[in-house]
Amino acid sequence: MIRAYAAHEPGGKLEPFEYEPGSLGDEEVDIKVEYCGICHSDLSMLKNDWGMTQYPFVPGHEVVGVVEAVGSKVKNLQIGQKVGLGWYSRSCMTCEFCMSGNHNLCQDAEGTIVGRYGGFAEKVRAHQGWVIPLPEGVNPVTAGPLFCGGITVFNPIVQFNIKPTDQVGVIGIGGLGHMALGFLRAWGCEITAFSTSPDKEAEAKALGATHFVNSRDPEALKALTNSFDVILSTVNADLDWPTYIKLLRPQGRLHLVGVIPNPLSVPIFPMILGQKSVSASPLGSPTTIAQMLNFAGRHHLEPIVEFFPLEQVNEALERLQSNKARYRIILKMDH
Known part of the structure; x- marks a missing residue:
């Protein structure tokens, strides 16, 4: 079972929630979440502003953590590797946009918090193509917001x-x-x-x-x-x-x-x-995310962030809702 925080109705409070993730797919990766940024998109999805939220809803799509398990066909990631995950958790890998390197324009791309459970949790699962290793020079503690806002x-x-x-x-x-x-x-x-x-x-x-x-x-x-x-x-x-x-x-x-x-x-x-x-434009492809991370590491760029423990997620969301965040909020996991 994976422990997480979920809302059960539009705009509802996030409460402790557990779910069974099922068996790991051949090309999937389980990430042990260490930090997860909070984004305005999490708020919009929480309130079902875009009409596509499914409840129970687990927000969180600015994940930084460690690879904990890999599927049998995963070749680009190793257990123990420090990685990040953003808005997209999968794309089809066969359409003209994926094949031309524009995976973020895939019409069948899966959002990390759309129709599935996100990163306000001890673990999150994603396709290997969207799990991006953190390069040298990027601070994992503050890197989460780079995977969406950045x-x-x-x-x-x-x-x-x-x-x-x-x-x-x-x-x-x-x-x-x-x-x-x-x-x-x-x-x-x-x-x-x-x-x-x-x-x-x-x-x-x-x-x-x-x-x-x-x-x-x-x-x-x-x-x-x-x-x-x-x-x-x-x-x-x-x-x-x-x-x-x-x-x-x-x-x-x-x-x-x-x-x-x-x-x-x-x-x-x-x-x-x-x-x-x-x-x-929407976000960016996995390759562009990797380029951004390398650029950020080379120039010592990192977001300005505030931290909340995961159990104070509702207070953190309220701070973002009231426009008091300077400038991004990151949840720290307690494991």
Whole structure:
């Protein structure tokens, strides 16, 4: 039996829960969970905001732990190896997207907390393809959020070939945004942080921002017209998107990784004139995750985190819900 924490109804408290995982598949891996980050996606799934949660629901998809058991056909991982697991726990490995290295676009990909039990538990199971070894230089204690929030902001850097000479804006200095600042500074970009909290300026610059703008100041925004090659939005809120389109240079891109509540509305004429684009992306492939981890280790990048013991998971979720987390929360297992 695997001991975990589960909710039995939308928005319900997490309570101790046990389940029988069944026999280990040939290509599956059991991970003994040591640390598991808490993500806003865990909250959204807990409340069934996306209409796909199954109860009992065990959250947790920012797992770091040790390989405890491997299936008979697992060749790339060994028992005792330090590994991580993110949003996806499996993909089909045969479709055109998996075969071209874009496993995160697989239409049959399995979410670690979608229709199965996640990492707020003593163990979690996944397909070998999505269990990623931690390289030298990556701190396992703080690495969990890299497997969701980190890859979410790193993936666009690779996908869109962001260059060190690019002018990049980052909207939102929270769980995702603070990691984006670190990656982009190490990448060599000039970065402008946009935030509704003027008191975050010093912290944003310490995290990697070259410049800071209060996004509630219309004159400050107007002064940046035609300035950016890429603007990365990490927020889950509706903003004045036409204004940000104006801030893009010709061929500039507004890229969203935050799940905004309402449909996007942007004027098409300035986009046509400037050949500008709006895009979005999900996490990243196993290869891109491994690249991110190597990059993070080489540049000594790690998320800023707070810790809670697993038995205080409800208090930790409440802290995240009330936007008090600075900047990510990690659960420590008690075994």
